[in-house]
Amino acid sequence: MNFKKQFDFVKNRNKFFAASVILCLIGLVALLISGLNLGVDFKAGTSIDISLGQAVTKEKANQIFTAAIEREPSVLTIGGDNQDRVSARFDEVLSDDNVRKVQDAFKTEFGENVSQEVNTVSPDIARELALKALYGVLIASVAVSIYVSIRFEWRFATAVVITTLYDAFVVIGLFAIFQLEVDLPFVAAILTTIGYSINDKIVIFDRIRENQRFTKVKTDEDLSTMINNSIWQTMSRNINTVVTILIAAICLFIFGSESIKLFALAKIIGLASGAYSSICIASPLWFLLKSRSNKKKVKAAA
Template sequence: MLYNAKVRFDFIKHRNKFFLFSVILTLVGILSVSIFHMNFGVDFKAGTNMDILVGKKLTQTEAKDVLEQQGYSDITPTVGGTNGDRVSARFDDVLDQSKVKAIEDAFKAKYGDKVSSEVNVVSPDIAQELGIKAIYAVIIASVAIMLYVMIRFEWRMALAANIAILYDAFVVVTIFSIFRLQVDLPFIAAVLTTIGYSINDKIVIFDRIRENLRFAKTKNADQIGDLVNQSLWQTMARNVYTVLAVLIIATCLFIFGSESIKLFALAKMIGLASGAYSSICIAAPLWMVMKSKQKPSTKQVAKKAV
């Protein structure tokens, strides 16, 4: 056949295993989000976030002691930065200027006048508005991508691609929910960019499937499955290299980046891995299942009758 390629692994043959694994992971994610909820950061939950640069290396215990002296015994700060001299603390209350200054003065009293702070305050109304807009952003992006794929290809490919990219986004949500990682605006940016990278892989695969369909005479599910397998392996190297290139960059950001960008990079890494998996193991096999159930057109029936 014109689309012949070396098939090293039959993805279509094992499609039910991939579907089952994906369904189980989705159910785990739904249970985790329902029971434990998301660990929303200050962007989506009213409160105050303080980043304090003390200019000297300190431990988490030392930072916690300073906060306890100011009456914040329930706050667990994180210590990071290049030299371990940056303290990040999140307060559930909206702190006024006097309370912020009192905390900064307490660190200055212990570590010197070089202490500086960056304060991010979000009111309840703004937090709610940001949460709603984030949901709208994901929905609008998904609908726009589905319409684009439907216009360029066909509705089955659009539906399969959209199911797969929503799965990718939910995998990121699931991991962050299970491990109680903080969800903030960079997280939403990571989810949206994950959707963009993920749809790119799927379009490459569907474009090759469409090209191969022009030269193939597919009559049953087995022939369609063989065509999909061939198409997957024809595009495998391109998809793997593309994902690896971005994954290496995201990994470098996670290892060498600042504390504020680490969770963004981690979400990107999870989304890229999930996107590569869903393109091959969900989107293409799902299209094959829907295509194989397609009823023959009137012209095809007439040709068979002749």
């Protein structure tokens, strides 16, 4: 209980703001220099997933591709419990004949039990998917802003939208920094992040709005105290919610298949960022907006 009294989130807001700005700048630099590592969903090309039924090395798989179609995959990974699954991505669209040659080559080497799944995206479809993903994030942000403005007030909406976009950018920035692949499940993870992030912030802001009714706020110190009390009153609920979902996301990352590991990782990053921004950024940001509004009212009255 003493920790609650000692730590002041609003008073330490500049430290949180600075740390967040630095992280965003690092992510922005990574985006400008390296860009995102776009998967086949957003980049024209062909991806092939082959199940062999027996272990294979990366070098052996690469040799088979080269011998079959005289080209190496731009990305080649070996997965599965027994290292018996080959995932390859080509930056160009492979013809049906080349796809057939790949399957025949692996069947010749590993037998008739070989099966493969092929996913091809044309340049037009890749551009369309990228635009729709961007529109989805923007529409979600606008809808959130309208909802919070109606339910609460514009200052709450401003704080929610800024910090929710921050959460989404943290995920995007970290994927850009470490050059992790971005595909359609990644977009789903971003939208999921936005949803959970908004939920965390609404819980705190709803308590702030409720406490406003019973608190006489005359100074910035009174406002700061009321916000800190609201944060601590909702702390256990926020932590329990985030930890519960994090456990599920971490299990997906550890035990899930290769195809959903990056989705789970994006969710883990987004959930952690959403919990942090709800407590350390959104509420202090609303404090700044509300404090300025109160000062303007005092000046107008004078």
